[in-house]
Amino acid sequence: MRLPALSAALLLVCVAALLGLRTAGGHGSNDATGFVAPVAMDLPNYLRPAADPAFGTSIIRITKPGALGNGVVCGPKYCSHRYSSAQAWNADQTLLLLDNGCNGMCFLDGHTYEALFWRKRGGECEWHPRSAELMICVQDRAVSTWAPRTNHEDVLFTSPDYHDLQFGPSKGNPSRDGSRIAVRAVRKDGADVVFAFDLNQRSKFPDIDLSQVPGTASSCTISPLGTHILCFQNLLDGTEQRAIFTVDGTLSQRWTDHHRPGHGDLTIDADGSEVYVGISKSNPDKFQVIKRRLSDGKATSLTAYGQAEHASARAIAKGDWVFLSYGGDPDEVSANPGWAPYAREVIALRIDGSGAVRRIVQTRNPPSDYWSETHASPSPDGSQVIWSSNWGVPGGPVYEFVSRLDWSEYKNPKEVVSNDQP
Known part of the structure; x- marks a missing residue:
C-alpha cells in the first residue's frame, strides 16, 4: 500500500510550505503581479509528492515509462490524459483516465494514482x-x-x-x-x-x-x-x-476572425451567459486570453499579451475560474514587463475581469512536440490539476503530474489580484 507514504509525503509538503516556501498555488499568494524566475528542481520520484520550490504547491508524478501495475503500461515517450478541455477525472474523482501513450484506456485511483485497470x-x-x-x-x-x-x-x-x-x-x-x-x-x-x-x-x-x-x-x-x-x-x-x-x-x-479564441473551453459566466474562453490569434486582442459570449459574440479580454497555450474550464464547480497552461521562454517573458508574467506555468484565472490569479506550478517544460505540451486540466471540483512535462529534456520522456489545491483561502476574489490585464 502506498497510501500511508503518500499521506506522509503530503504532510512534509505542508511543513515545507510553513517553513517559508511561497504558497500561491497551494494556499496563499506570492507576487501574483510579476514574473517569477524558473527555480530548478529534480524530477520527483514516481508517486512521491514533492513541493514546487517556486510556489510551494504539491507535485506528484503519476506516470513512468513501463508497467504501472494491474496490466497498465505506459509507453516510453509519453503517457498522459487526453487534452486540456477533456475531463480526466470522473464525477466523484475516484477514477482518473490516461489514454495517450498508454496500452488502452488506463484507469488510476483518482486520489492515490495507483493503477487500477485498463480497457480496450x-x-x-x-x-x-x-x-x-x-x-x-x-x-x-x-x-x-x-x-x-x-x-x-x-x-x-x-x-x-x-x-x-x-x-x-x-x-x-x-x-x-x-x-x-x-x-x-x-x-x-x-x-x-x-x-x-x-x-x-x-x-x-x-x-x-x-x-x-x-x-x-x-x-x-x-x-x-x-x-x-x-x-x-x-x-x-x-x-x-x-x-x-x-x-x-x-x-x-x-x-x-481567425482563432478568436481557440485552444479553449466552454463555461458559464457569472451572469449566466455561456462563454468560450481561450487564446485569441487576431486583433484587437491577439495572444490575449479572452472570453466570448455565445449569444452575441461579445469578446472581453482577460489578460495582457502573453504565452498562454491552452485553457480549461473542466473545474465545473469553479466555473468562474479557467486553468491556463503557459509556455514561452522565461528569458523573453522577463524582458517584456508589459506581457502577462507567466512562462512555463499553470495558473488559474478568474474570468470575471477582476484579474484574480492563482499561480499553481512551474512546469519546467521547454517546447518539444505536441505530446509534451502541458495541457493542464482540473478535476471537477478544482482541487486537483493534471498536467504534462518533459521536465527540462526536449524529446525526452513526457511524464504526467498532479498538483493539489486548497481553495479555503480564496473565498474573496480580491485576495489575489494581478495587474496583467490589458
Whole structure:
C-alpha cells in the first residue's frame, strides 16, 4: 500500500510550505503581479509528492515509462490524459483516465494514482459529469453509456441513416448536467451533419447541415447549458472560424476572425451567459486570453499579451475560474514587463475581469512536440490539476503530474489580484 507514504509525503509538503516556501498555488499568494524566475528542481520520484520550490504547491508524478501495475503500461515517450478541455477525472474523482501513450484506456485511483485497470475499446468516450460510474461514448453508428469498471454498455441511439458518428471529434463535451451531447455524423445521402442528442430522452434533434457555413468542420461540441452547438471551421486560407447554432439548427453566430479564441473551453459566466474562453490569434486582442459570449459574440479580454497555450474550464464547480497552461521562454517573458508574467506555468484565472490569479506550478517544460505540451486540466471540483512535462529534456520522456489545491483561502476574489490585464 502506498497510501500511508503518500499521506506522509503530503504532510512534509505542508511543513515545507510553513517553513517559508511561497504558497500561491497551494494556499496563499506570492507576487501574483510579476514574473517569477524558473527555480530548478529534480524530477520527483514516481508517486512521491514533492513541493514546487517556486510556489510551494504539491507535485506528484503519476506516470513512468513501463508497467504501472494491474496490466497498465505506459509507453516510453509519453503517457498522459487526453487534452486540456477533456475531463480526466470522473464525477466523484475516484477514477482518473490516461489514454495517450498508454496500452488502452488506463484507469488510476483518482486520489492515490495507483493503477487500477485498463480497457480496450474504440470510438470516443468522455466522463458523464454527474454519474461517476459512466462515460458517454460515440462510435461508428452508436451513442451509448459505458461503465468502465464493469465494462457494461447501454446503447442509447443507433440508426441506419447515419454512419461515422463522432463525439466532437476530440473536443466534444457533454452539457453540464450530462443530458445532451453534439454528434457529428455522415448522413446516408453523404451530407456532413451535426445534431444534438438527448441522452435522457434517447432522442435526437434536427440535423444541421455543416455545408451551410464556409470551410470544413474540424469539431463540434454542445454548450454547457445544452442550448447551442459550437463548431470549429477550417478555411482553405488557414483561417479558423467559429459557427454557433441553436440545437434546433438555427445559425445564431459566425465568428469570422481567425482563432478568436481557440485552444479553449466552454463555461458559464457569472451572469449566466455561456462563454468560450481561450487564446485569441487576431486583433484587437491577439495572444490575449479572452472570453466570448455565445449569444452575441461579445469578446472581453482577460489578460495582457502573453504565452498562454491552452485553457480549461473542466473545474465545473469553479466555473468562474479557467486553468491556463503557459509556455514561452522565461528569458523573453522577463524582458517584456508589459506581457502577462507567466512562462512555463499553470495558473488559474478568474474570468470575471477582476484579474484574480492563482499561480499553481512551474512546469519546467521547454517546447518539444505536441505530446509534451502541458495541457493542464482540473478535476471537477478544482482541487486537483493534471498536467504534462518533459521536465527540462526536449524529446525526452513526457511524464504526467498532479498538483493539489486548497481553495479555503480564496473565498474573496480580491485576495489575489494581478495587474496583467490589458
